[in-house]
Amino acid sequence: MRLTILGCYAATPRTLTNPTAQVLEINGHIILIDCGEGTQVELRRRKIKFSRINHIFISHLHGDHFFGLPGLISTMRLLGREKELHVYGPKGIKEAITLLLKLGDSWTNYPLLFHELASKEPELVFEDKKISVTTIPLDHRIYTNGFLFKEKEGKRKLNIDAAQNYGIDKAYYQNIKNGKDITLDNGETILNKELTFDPPKPKSYAFCSDTVYDTNLSEQLKGVDVLYHESTFLESEAELATKTKHSTALQAAKIAKAANVKTLVLGHYSTRYKSIELFKEEATTIFSNVLLADDGRAFDF
Amino acid sequence: MRLTILGCYAATPRTLTNPTAQVLEINGHIILIDCGEGTQVELRRRKIKFSRINHIFISHLHGDHFFGLPGLISTMRLLGREKELHVYGPKGIKEAITLLLKLGDSWTNYPLLFHELASKEPELVFEDKKISVTTIPLDHRIYTNGFLFKEKEGKRKLNIDAAQNYGIDKAYYQNIKNGKDITLDNGETILNKELTFDPPKPKSYAFCSDTVYDTNLSEQLKGVDVLYHESTFLESEAELATKTKHSTALQAAKIAKAANVKTLVLGHYSTRYKSIELFKEEATTIFSNVLLADDGRAFDF
Numbered sequence: 001m002r003l004t005i006l007g008c009y010a011a012t013p014r015t016l017t018n019p020t021a022q023v024l025e026i027n028g029h030i031i032l033i034d035c036g037e038g039t040q041v042e043l044r045r046r047k048i049k050f051s052r053i054n055h056i057f058i059s060h061l062h063g064d065h066f067f068g069l070p071g072l073i074s075t076m077r078l079l080g081r082e083k084e085l086h087v088y089g090p091k092g093i094k095e096a097i098t099l100l101l102k103l104g105d106s107w108t109n110y111p112l113l114f115h116e117l118a119s120k121e122p123e124l125v126f127e128d129k130k131i132s133v134t135t136i137p138l139d140h141r142i143y144t145n146g147f148l149f150k151e152k153e154g155k156r157k158l159n160i161d162a163a164q165n166y167g168i169d170k171a172y173y174q175n176i177k178n179g180k181d182i183t184l185d186n187g188e189t190i191l192n193k194e195l196t197f198d199p200p201k202p203k204s205y206a207f208c209s210d211t212v213y214d215t216n217l218s219e220q221l222k223g224v225d226v227l228y229h230e231s232t233f234l235e236s237e238a239e240l241a242t243k244t245k246h247s248t249a250l251q252a253a254k255i256a257k258a259a260n261v262k263t264l265v266l267g268h269y270s271t272r273y274k275s276i277e278l279f280k281e282e283a284t285t286i287f288s289n290v291l292l293a294d295d296g297r298a299f300d301f
Numbered sequence: 302m303r304l305t306i307l308g309c310y311a312a313t314p315r316t317l318t319n320p321t322a323q324v325l326e327i328n329g330h331i332i333l334i335d336c337g338e339g340t341q342v343e344l345r346r347r348k349i350k351f352s353r354i355n356h357i358f359i360s361h362l363h364g365d366h367f368f369g370l371p372g373l374i375s376t377m378r379l380l381g382r383e384k385e386l387h388v389y390g391p392k393g394i395k396e397a398i399t400l401l402l403k404l405g406d407s408w409t410n411y412p413l414l415f416h417e418l419a420s421k422e423p424e425l426v427f428e429d430k431k432i433s434v435t436t437i438p439l440d441h442r443i444y445t446n447g448f449l450f451k452e453k454e455g456k457r458k459l460n461i462d463a464a465q466n467y468g469i470d471k472a473y474y475q476n477i478k479n480g481k482d483i484t485l486d487n488g489e490t491i492l493n494k495e496l497t498f499d500p501p502k503p504k505s506y507a508f509c510s511d512t513v514y515d516t517n518l519s520e521q522l523k524g525v526d527v528l529y530h531e532s533t534f535l536e537s538e539a540e541l542a543t544k545t546k547h548s549t550a551l552q553a554a555k556i557a558k559a560a561n562v563k564t565l566v567l568g569h570y571s572t573r574y575k576s577i578e579l580f581k582e583e584a585t586t587i588f589s590n591v592l593l594a595d596d597g598r599a600f601d602f
Binding site for chain 1: 362372376405
């Protein structure tokens with residue numbers, strides 16, 4: 001699982017800071033999460049092929065999280081895209097994008113499929129053999145969802161040494177990989193688990209931005225491997241955080257601790273602070289495994 | 302008069318090329334012309350204060366000419382703008398921007414005034430004591446206007462030597478600057494033109510992008526000081542230019558020659574060519590005074 005931060009600063013794009021957008025590579029999928037202005041340029045800068053992105057998840061309709069989407073959708077048309085693009089986001093996103101394309105007489109020549117979200121309860125919005133994606137309802141100034149991405153458990157791996165020890169012919173290896181038990185010539189049945197290794201433990205990633213500090217979140221986030229939780233402010237601006245429905249680094253750490261996640265990634269920083277290291281310092285006072293998102297930074301989990 | 306090119310490449314923003322946006326400083330006004338994605342970052346990079354921009358002119362509603370506008374308008378709100386912003390552009394622009402602001406519950410707290418254009422004839426869309434702005438109807442795939450910016454003639458300048466020679470008291474200098482004749486104590490009347498210099502000749506700038514080659518244009522462009530005419534292609538792609546309703550560098554030069562402009566600025570280049578110098582080479586075969594726009598380049602006229 002690889003997370004590439006295209007942008008992780010609050011509010012407006014600047015010469016040195018990009019608004020929110022990130023790419024999650026998970027079990028063969030390449031997923032774009034949020035799409036602030038300039039995202040298509042950052043995708044190019046990070047050499048991520050537009051054609052490999054089939055799913056885009058938009059948390060909410062503030063400009064710093066989706067004003068790059070019309071441009072990206074238009075560019076995909078210019079690049080000759082033919083396959084489906086799925087966009088998940090708050091109700092209204094379809095009307096907005098459709099209007100912009102209509103005004104430019106620039107309909108996509110690929111299927112552009114919107115999945116509009118309106119529920120205030122978590123809902124499964126995508127699932128295939130590899131992953132599932134569930135919304136994480138967040139409390140922000142407008143309707144907002146985080147997203148919980150979970151790998152599905154993979155197939156068990158063949159234990160070649162064990163198979164050879166039992167004298168099993170290679171012709172049966174595919175059956176073993178498919179989970180079948182094997183009956184030897186002598187009639188003895190060897191259970192599949194004797195012939196295979198456990199598959200890698202499925203990984204999970206939760207994206208939570210933008211949100212006020214909400215202790216209820218920890219329930220749905222219980223045990224996730226990686227939690228990206230916004231930390232627009234430090235505790236010195238805790239009041240401002242509450243007022244604008246954002247969180248502080250300390251609050252993000254409290255959520256991470258209560259949910260017992262493995263790794264906390266901080267981001268969505270206000271540009272008022274001298275250094276983003278201050279966010280890490282604050283969070284690590286109560287949760288040890290903290291990573292700092294930064295534009296262009298990639299993490300492998 | 303100063304023209305700063307923020308972006309001048311066709312189609313989509315890339316890591317090294319920006320879509321169309323330019324800033325015209327003319328007789329005290331700072332005007333933004335077109336606003337492709339990423340324009341707000343380029344404005345910051347060029348150190349042009351957002352607060353000095355009061356008028357934005359949008360040629361047409363293709364993404365590479367206006368997808369940066371919602372973000373710029375939102376940022377002006379975050380910066381605490383209070384004064385009016387005037388946006389001139391094709392019918393539909395108001396609905397699009399309004400919808401985006403509504404979805405984000407992000408109404409501007411400054412007056413945002415749209416002047417929607419629908420006429421296919423040139424019309425005067427802005428005028429004050431300093432400048433006038435007239436549309437230049439263009440023939441592109443969707444409804445498109447160029448814009449003709451003209452300085453108004455300034456006040457005549459006081460000729461101090463002449464005033465002193467006639468023994469005129471300084472108390473009358475303001476009257477002279479205001480264009481009045483002066484009657485001396487001996488009853489003799491000195492005409493204002495004897496006491497003043499001609500004001501600087503008013504300058505004019507015509508922005509024409511995007512457009513097919515249209516010989517009718519030269520009539521309205523007759524004698525302008527500076528013509529920015531799109532040159533998406535070279536003559537080798539003349540057919541493609543016609544089909545997509547764009548122009549070649551040679552065609553832009555033909556318009557410049559027919560209109561007898563002083564300077565031709567080329568831009569809106571397709572990124573298929575190795576060097577933009579090729580555009581200049583082609584245009585100068587029939588018109589000598591050719592400048593090449595490039596991102597970040599500024600011209601003083």
